[in-house]
Amino acid sequence: MSTYLVAFVISDFRSVTATTSSGVQWFGNLVTMAWWNDIWLNEGFARYMEYISVEATYPDLTVEEYLLHTCFVAVGLDSLNSSRPISSDxxxxxxIKEMFDTVSYDKVCFQTHVFSDGHAQKRTLSQENTVTAAARTPKMHFLWHIPLTYKTDASSTIHRHLMTTHTDxxxxEEEVNWVKVNTDMTGYYVVHYEDGGWDEMTTLLRENHTALSYKDRTHLIHNAFQLVTSGHLAINKALELIDYLRLETHTVPLLQGLGYLEAYYRMIExxxxxxxxxxxxxxxxxFFRAVIDQQTWSDSGSVSERRLRLLELGLEGKVIRSQDLSGLILMVARNPLGHHLAWNFVKKNWDxxxxxxxxGSFCMRHIITGTTGQFSSSEELxxxxxxxxxxxxxASQLRATQVALDNVQKNVRWSQRNLEPLRIWLNEQKK
Structure with a gap:
């Protein structure tokens, strides 16, 4: 029997909602893990079955678009020092509660998708962990076998190559103008186009962006901004790359570009x-005037007092249910005038x-990472x-506290590295 914590289920999508729970039951009966360290066997495959089932049942939903987001979420967590192996203590x-996280769900889901995909000039490749946290730890020196795919402007053929060394x-054979690696983002890795490669990609998108699929365009945007965060790419290169979005008509790359700009905006404000x-x-x-929701909440009286009262009602669990408390706290934390209010509320009411x-619950982990997620100053750290x-x-029992610290440290470094270049770049755009 499947049960749900949500307040309601939309009738037309009831079968979609049930997919995960059904998948968990099926995989749990077929392959039952010996202990909770391998819960990914249940949750990761079940998450993947969400996409398979919805694609078969509701093809008009184009669920593959959401699979891209699943990968990006997993890569974001995996880029922190506080990430963990799929099977952990x-x-x-x-x-045990912390095992039910992005790694078990999203990373395994996308890697399952990767495994289901199958497999005169010279391009030199190298692999490196694009860690965004403060310092690289000894665990970062692994060598991965990377199933590379790539295509060129010379043909529509998707070429495949297994990279088993640090450099390759x-x-x-043919003369080409560009090479796009990780075709349609079928691999779980980030690509850095060095030696003018990003300029080539920027020119391609400006002159003929439809030469690449919407997945490849979205992948380029994600990789560029991920590399900005890790310090491998100057922020102006990523901003120049998305300048083509004036021409973009597909919502996925549009929203991917908007997502990064909005995150920067929220942190800077x-x-x-x-x-x-x-x-x-x-x-x-x-670029996004037509798609940005510009609604704001205005009310009489002290907005801060009203936000605080909402938090207190959530804590009481009478008017606002306890299961909605974490979402309420995170909504307050997103507001530029509410983020410190929410964080102070969490500290005061921690016990x-x-x-x-x-x-170790989902709610507590989301509260910890969500209320601190946009802190970017040394004082906040x-x-x-x-x-x-x-x-x-x-805190010693929680991986979420280290994730939160990694995120704040990442934001502090991003601000130190990029605020002034961003200021200069924006001023140049006004001329």
């Missing part, structure tokens, strides 16, 4: 960078939240570190 209830060269926030907002509106929601130190015994 799970020795106590808190660690692939001979390309919380730093009280008024001029930079304004200039970035105007730049965004040039009550743990008692109500349980330490120190505050987060101090609080986690004050709950050291509990």
């Amino acid at each position: 799970a020795e106590n209830p808190t660690q 060269s692939i001979p390309i 919380k730093r009280n960078e008024l001029e930079l926030t304004h200039n970035l907002g105007m730049y965004i509106l040039q 009550t939240l743990v008692k109500k929601l349980q330490l 120190t505050d987060v570190q101090s609080f986690f130190e004050s709950i050291k015994e509990q």
